[in-house]
């Protein structure tokens with residue numbers, strides 16, 4: 001918790017003024033603010049100040065960043081990529097903690113100060129990945145908040161004992177139960193969903209399901225998810241990541257499912273994938289579905305792309321959805337900031353008195369322009385403390 005007076009900045013690209021942070025919270029925003037004696041003062045140089053980016057879906061335990069280039073040469077089938085990853089991770093020279101710490105520092109340097117990460121849980125890994133990520137977080141806690149999903153990457157019903165380990169993960173630092181393609185991986189949509197909803201409702205955990213299944217199959221499973229969320233009173237506690245079926249399913253069915261998801265409080269996260277159809281994010285938001293974008297898998301055995309920069313991801317969404325007007329470009333930025341915070345119930349984030357004293361400074365002209373140009377992050381501040389400067393992680397108190 002730190003005090004900081006940030007002078008000469010433009011909150012949300014509006015009129016220039018100061019932002020005063022006291023005890024880690026925003027105390028005031030306005031012109032010519034005065035701080036109590038001893039408060040650190042930084043001249044913001046007329047940069048734009050925005051609320052931090054939110055990274056709502058990444059895989060900290062999978063990252064290979066910093067290791068020699070990893071060439072991907074397996075077929076793009078889910079099962080082949082799952083098996084390939086397990087084999088490669090047996091031989092890595094760096095621990096989960098070393099690799100996860102690298103990615104956390106990168107995300108912070110790009111302006112994300114809250115991360116939701118999945119961690120692989122299986123009878124092979126047991127809870128090792130969870131423990132490794134938590135070990136890394138010990139050194140980055142001042143800069144980034146972290147919430148973890150117990151994720152059955154290699155299957156749950158087909159790997160007996162995994163569900164019990166996922167439940168155990170909730171007692172050791174995870175707060176969310178994951179799921180994965182209930183039909184195509186586990187071959188048992190009802191059994192898979194009943195199991196994870198049962199664990200979540202008994203343990204008071206949230207749910208975050210990877211659903212890659214397309215078309216009618218995916219929509220059928222979304223229906224099962226809606227039914228369970230409503231029956232168990234888990235409105236606004238269930239997120240479906242990817243939901244490609246909302247991008248390629250019959251339009252009328254997608255529209256009806258959108259309304260059901262809005263009513264049941266099911267959130268949607270998309271990584272804005274390459275050629276794969278992805279959900280119509282702005283349409284979902286307009287119809288009342290909570291949604292946001294994320295990095296997902298990056299620089300690992302699955303995906304050679306990605307840099308942990310949510311501003312890049314906002315641009316990618318804007319590009320793929322043909323955002324052209326200022327209003328549309330700002331809506332794309334919202335998907336990586338405000339909407340991400342709402343989706344994860346981070347009610348403290350936002351540039352307003354009383355809010356968490358966290359923000360990102362970006363040198364730019366206005367909000368639409370920074371989405372298009374994606375300038376370097378001049379400063380990243382977490383609860384009044386500078387944690388990154390000029391796109392680089394800051395060690396110690398700077």
Ligand SMILES: [Zn+2]
Pocket residue numbers: 057058059118210241296297
């Ligand atoms: Zn993922």
